[in-house]
Amino acid sequence: MSNSNKLQLVSFKVCPFAQRAAIALQEKQVAYETEYLMPGEDQPDWFKQISPLGKVPVLVVDGTPVFESAVILEYLDEVYAPQLHPADPLAKARQRAWMEVASELFGKQYMLVTAKDQAGFETAKQDLQAGLDRVASALSAEQPFFNGQSFALVDVAFAPLFVRLGILEKVFKLNFQSNPRIKAWSSALLGKDSVKNSVVSNFEEVFMMFVKKSDGYLVNHL
Numbered sequence: 171m172s173n174s175n176k177l178q179l180v181s182f183k184v185c186p187f188a189q190r191a192a193i194a195l196q197e198k199q200v201a202y203e204t205e206y207l208m209p210g211e212d213q214p215d216w217f218k219q220i221s222p223l224g225k226v227p228v229l230v231v232d233g234t235p236v237f238e239s240a241v242i243l244e245y246l247d248e249v250y251a252p253q254l255h256p257a258d259p260l261a262k263a264r265q266r267a268w269m270e271v272a273s274e275l276f277g278k279q280y281m282l283v284t285a286k287d288q289a290g291f292e293t294a295k296q297d298l299q300a301g302l303d304r305v306a307s308a309l310s311a312e313q314p315f316f317n318g319q320s321f322a323l324v325d326v327a328f329a330p331l332f333v334r335l336g337i338l339e340k341v342f343k344l345n346f347q348s349n350p351r352i353k354a355w356s357s358a359l360l361g362k363d364s365v366k367n368s369v370v371s372n373f374e375e376v377f378m379m380f381v382k383k384s385d386g387y388l389v390n391h392l
């Protein structure tokens with residue numbers, strides 16, 4: 171175990187997968203540098219060499235690249251305290267599985283923003299709501315986090331979704347949080363310093379620029 175690795179996070183400012191890594195680093199109070207690339211551009215050769223799938227995030231640990239956000243989270247959780255995954259293998263397996271659901275919902279949220287027509291927008295909205303309803307049924311009855319009182323890696327995985335939904339709800343008068351348990355979870359996640367400090371200070375502006383640039387049904391009709 172080493173706490174003195176030099177860490178560099180390669181990221182896009184709007185990427186929810188990259189935000190996960192930043193939240194875990196913040197939560198564990200680990201020093202790191204962030205290198206922001208621009209989405210949709212031909213990326214530099216050094217990035218192509220360290221990212222086999224051509225995607226962010228990549229966490230470079232003393233020169234060794236680690237890619238895929240869930241893998242990065244698990245690496246950070248093994249090396250840096252506090253441990254955020256449950257120790258019990260079954261509880262851990264279950265939460266890893268729900269982290270995959272979060273990734274799926276990032277995709278639905280992306281489709282909500284980028285859908286070009288009403289049908290695509292409505293489908294994405296329904297899929298997102300249905301997904302949130304499924305997640306609600308998996309949450310602990312005890313509030314506020316996924317497991318109740320303790321903030322876990324599964325909460326890290328979902329938090330970027332709620333950051334973006336919060337902005338979309340405010341700007342476009344949408345409502346994805348009619349379920350009180352989801353609402354309490356979302357509020358608790360958005361209130362955490364690690365979540366607030368995991369994005370650039372003008373994140374809402376940056377995210378809304380991405381929404382406008384997407385030129386979808388959402389920005390043109392709502």
Ligand SMILES: N[C@@H](CCC(=O)N[C@@H](CS)C(=O)NCC(=O)O)C(=O)O
Nearest residue numbers: 185186187209210225226227238239
């Ligand atoms: N499964 C990957 C997904 C990462 C991903 O989709 N990243 C997007 C940005 S949010 C990306 O880099 N896409 C390539 C591009 O836009 O050029 C993970 O969990 O890290």
